[in-house]
């Protein structure tokens with residue numbers, strides 16, 4: 001396709017005032033004829049079989065006689081054929097057989113699918129044949145006229161008469177785009193797929209929302225869909241959001257189950273969802289938004305319960321798209337580790353796969369030294385996201401991994417129990433360590449690289465240059481654990497420098513840590529985006545933590561007091577309470593909790609971590625640390641302070 005100059009026909013090529021005949025006063029025919037009339041042509045007659053067409057002629061082409069086909073063709077210098085594609089060829093041939101086409105007559109059709117070959121019988125009789133197709137959807141009312149301004153029209157015609165077609169389009173305000181005869185079917189399929197199927201998709205979303213009890217589903221959807229459409233046409237597939245691109249197979253599985261449970265009338269929705277989610281997965285894989293392992297997992301979930309997917313279905317499609325188990329190489333392969341591998345080929349991960357997981361997820365490359373890390377990073381083109389952990393991974397960590405996955409081409413996870421952040425008498429020795437189990441979990445999330453350094457590799461020598469984390473490190477966690485945040489920032493700065501990620505993801509569970517990491521990056525210009533992820537909780541509200549593993553069954557029950565106290569404080573704020581009310585509500589829960597020894601409970605400014613006073617308005621952070629038995633747990637929630645009541 002190529003855009004012609006503004007006046008493609010040049011002076012003199014303008015068709016002049018023509019008598020236009022419309023065969024088929026459907027939406028397109030009536031609107032185009034009305035537009036041609038508006039720029040000075042005369043509409044000499046129109047065919048209109050149905051009552052709707054006749055009404056349209058009355059409304060859009062007042063005064064134009066409704067005639068039979070042969071009469072319209074006989075009177076017209078320009079015959080506009082705006083009939084359904086499937087009858088076009090027969091109509092043109094039939095009129096040729098009747099000898100109705102006239103030499104020099106302009107015969108124009110508006111089918112997207114056809115070029116001018118379908119008009120060959122008219123051309124054989126000496127007519128000038130042109131194909132123009134507006135890439136626009138019409139309502140068949142006068143509103144459509146304004147839609148023609150700037151509307152692209154695909155124009156196909158023999159070279160000598162092409163300027164006539166271009167000039168006609170320009171006259172009615174359109175933008176002619178020249179399209180070869182053989183490209184028209186694909187062109188038209190693309191438009192139909194985009195525009196027509198979008199209508200079906202929106203209607204499906206509306207019907208499904210109605211099934212969820214929403215009374216005005218269209219109004220509810222409009223802002224979201226407009227934003228999605230805007231993003232898609234501006235930034236293409238990079239604008240994609242949602243569970244597929246996050247690799248969130250569990251959510252997709254839940255969606256299929258929910259949609260599958262809707263009545264007979266909505267069975268089309270689950271089928272379409274499945275097809276489009278599959279296509280979305282494959283595209284996300286191809287464009288690097290999704291790694292192979294989560295893609296394979298999604299395709300597995302999408303295949304489950306799908307009667308249409310047999311052998312050669314999703315799994316084959318996944319491998320055709322580049323997914324599935326297979327070797328990955330590092331630039332400097334060779335050194336094997338005790339868990340995972342640094343070898344050339346990444347074998348399937350060990351351990352029993354959970355429901356919905358691919359049978360053979362790829363193991364991440366596990367590196368233990370700077371040299372191995374450098375080689376492995378060199379084999380990961382594109383952007384990378386880092387998740388730092390101390391191992392003993394749980395779903396809270398995996399939420400960070402998924403967020404990382406959605407934000408970069410590759411994910412690096414560090415696992416290291418950093419001695420510098422533990423004080424004397426803390427649980428450095430006892431902290432749970434199980435690298436094999438961690439690597440197996442990360443394999444299922446499509447993590448590319450795991451950095452698990454030894455103490456010697458992390459700190460080859462006692463670090464002499466230390467980081468002073470500033471005042472935020474002197475309160476709450478920092479007051480109870482002196483030196484803790486200096487140790488945290490030391491290892492965070494080190495790992496950021498070693499991995500050089502584009503994005504690093506931290507949990508809001510360690511809110512003070514997250515704030516200090518942001519400050520570190522800002523103050524030292526480390527040039528990495530820091531992303532926070534909300535706290536992941538067990539079903540009963542307990543914040544997930546590796547240290548929960550220390551709790552006995554009784555302590556596990558008692559530990560619930562932390563999240564309950566925070567929720568009580570949050571609710572007091574939401575009910576209009578001030579800082580003192582919030583603290584009182586939380587204290588009441590903790591005060592009556594057995595076996596819970598509170599270290600601190602504080603309502604603080606989320607940036608400075610200094611206590612909020614009674615008049616404070618806006619977001620506050622309610623943070624707690626407590627011992628349950630010998631286990632020290634922390635948790636926090638955001639509280640919305642509405643200010644003193646009038």
Ligand SMILES: Nc1ncnc2c1ncn2[C@@H]1O[C@H](COP(=O)(O)OP(=O)(O)OP(=O)(O)O)[C@@H](O)[C@H]1O
Nearest residue numbers: 389390391396506507509510535536544545546547
């Ligand atoms: N429940 C959770 N929700 C969201 N993020 C979490 C959660 N638990 C931990 N994280 C985040 O995971 C990262 C690694 O934390 P870490 O390995 O210390 O896990 P942890 O479970 O908090 O362990 P512990 O509290 O026992 O030290 C941190 O950024 C932390 O904030």
Ligand SMILES: CC(C)(CO)[C@@H](O)C(=O)[O-]
Nearest residue numbers: 388389390418488491510
């Ligand atoms: C960020 C971190 C991995 C540094 O050791 C640790 O403090 C943690 O797990 O939150």
Ligand code: BAL
Nearest residue numbers: 390421422484510513
């Ligand atoms: N989750 C923060 C690390 C620590 O408690 O040492």
